[in-house]
Amino acid sequence: MGQLQNFSKGFIKDNPVFVLLLGLCPALGVTTSAFNGLGMGLATTFVLFSSNLVVSVIKNLIPDKVRIPAFIVVIASFVTITDLVMEAYMPGLYDALGLFIPLIVVNCLVMGRAEAFARKNNTLSSVVDGLGMGLGFAFALTVLGGVREILGAGELFGFSFFEGDGMLVFVLAPGAFIGLGYLIALNNIIKKRIE
Amino acid sequence: MEYFVIIIGAVFVNNIVLAQFLGICPYLGVSARVSTSIGMSGAVMFVMTLATLVTFLIFNYILVPLDITYLQTISYILVVASLVQMVEIILKKVSPALYQALGIFLPLIVTNCAILGVTILAVREDHGFHLLEAVVFAIGHALGFALTIILFAGIREHLDMMDVPKGMRGAPAALVVAGILALAFMGFAGLV
Numbered sequence: 415m416g417q418l419q420n421f422s423k424g425f426i427k428d429n430p431v432f433v434l435l436l437g438l439c440p441a442l443g444v445t446t447s448a449f450n451g452l453g454m455g456l457a458t459t460f461v462l463f464s465s466n467l468v469v470s471v472i473k474n475l476i477p478d479k480v481r482i483p484a485f486i487v488v489i490a491s492f493v494t495i496t497d498l499v500m501e502a503y504m505p506g507l508y509d510a511l512g513l514f515i516p517l518i519v520v521n522c523l524v525m526g527r528a529e530a531f532a533r534k535n536n537t538l539s540s541v542v543d544g545l546g547m548g549l550g551f552a553f554a555l556t557v558l559g560g561v562r563e564i565l566g567a568g569e570l571f572g573f574s575f576f577e578g579d580g581m582l583v584f585v586l587a588p589g590a591f592i593g594l595g596y597l598i599a600l601n602n603i604i605k606k607r608i609e
Numbered sequence: 610m611e612y613f614v615i616i617i618g619a620v621f622v623n624n625i626v627l628a629q630f631l632g633i634c635p636y637l638g639v640s641a642r643v644s645t646s647i648g649m650s651g652a653v654m655f656v657m658t659l660a661t662l663v664t665f666l667i668f669n670y671i672l673v674p675l676d677i678t679y680l681q682t683i684s685y686i687l688v689v690a691s692l693v694q695m696v697e698i699i700l701k702k703v704s705p706a707l708y709q710a711l712g713i714f715l716p717l718i719v720t721n722c723a724i725l726g727v728t729i730l731a732v733r734e735d736h737g738f739h740l741l742e743a744v745v746f747a748i749g750h751a752l753g754f755a756l757t758i759i760l761f762a763g764i765r766e767h768l769d770m771m772d773v774p775k776g777m778r779g780a781p782a783a784l785v786v787a788g789i790l791a792l793a794f795m796g797f798a799g800l801v
Contacts, residue, residue, distance in 0.1 A: 435634075435637065435780055436634075438633040438634060438637070439630050439631055439632070439633045439634070439722050440630075442630040442633060443629070443630035443631075482690075483687070483690060483691075486686055486687070486690060487683065487687070490682050490683040490686050490687075491683065493682055494679060494680070494682050494683060497679075497682065498679065513726055513729060513730065516681070516682045516725070516729060517631075517722045517725060517726055517729075519682055519686050519725065520686070520721065520722040520724075520725050521722070522634055583792070586795065587627060587628055587630070587791045587794075587795065588788040588789070588791040588792040588795065589788070590630065590788070590791075591784045591785065591787040591788030591791055592784070592785050592788035592789075594784050595777075595780070595781040595782070595783075595784030595785040595787075595788065596781065596785070598780055598781045598784065599776040599777050599781040600776075602776050602781075603776050
């Protein structure tokens, strides 16, 4: 597989949220606006990129039986770095994302790529995979956040589309589930067209 | 009375799945049958209560006195992971019947963000919980998880027999159903 294909598979074909259904908790929890979705997506991309890099470098040093705890420690260290950096430099976004930043540790996507990809491939492929999958995740979160923000508040990244109140339900919890449901269905259709 | 308020708040008002979006993976993954969702709820309740008890003690008696609370994430995930392993080994020896029932769900729980989420929430300063309150808080959230996943499994068993449009089959339809359930649970907002 070429590196370009390796990078781009995360967007439509193997999108972590729309197709693999991984990392749904942050995907539903923080996407009240496109900006929050993008912030969460980029934070996860950083963790995924770094953990894939480290895991692929040290994969031969870790005995097979203790690999899962070892991966968890690597991932948790990068999550703690992200947590502290965001608290210091982006306090607004940090408050909006709240609990979901420490919870990047248990995002099945990060663990899944370490276990399924970085453990078996060379460093370059692993880094490209981490970056592609992470940006695919950020793409999905931004789209879902954008849909909810436009329908719920009539805005996107601060640009206002219409006056007055939107459908408030899309900013609240039920809108997250329903919005994601229809986006997955849409992605299924697009995927079929491409094939 | 105070414990009652904590439980009602955790089960209905701040429902862990439908209001706080934690534990979505098992919620969608093991809710195809009512029987498996009951097994999963049992395992979650067991681990969540134990994990909150242990992490609460670690946070207040080790991390806070040594002023290393920034190690919270790393220490908590290690506690949860090793606790699950330990529970699995002990159950296998002590109660093979319970192990049979919960066994396959236990490894899945390590990456269940509901567990880590509740253990972190239980030591948040704005609650100011003491030990017993924190444990009740965990039990309440586990009950909330059990309620929603069993309700959802019951609906999904019927959904299988319905004529759903092709593109919506599987996950999309399940998510829309979850959205409608969340809408129903919004009726409890402001109760406590």
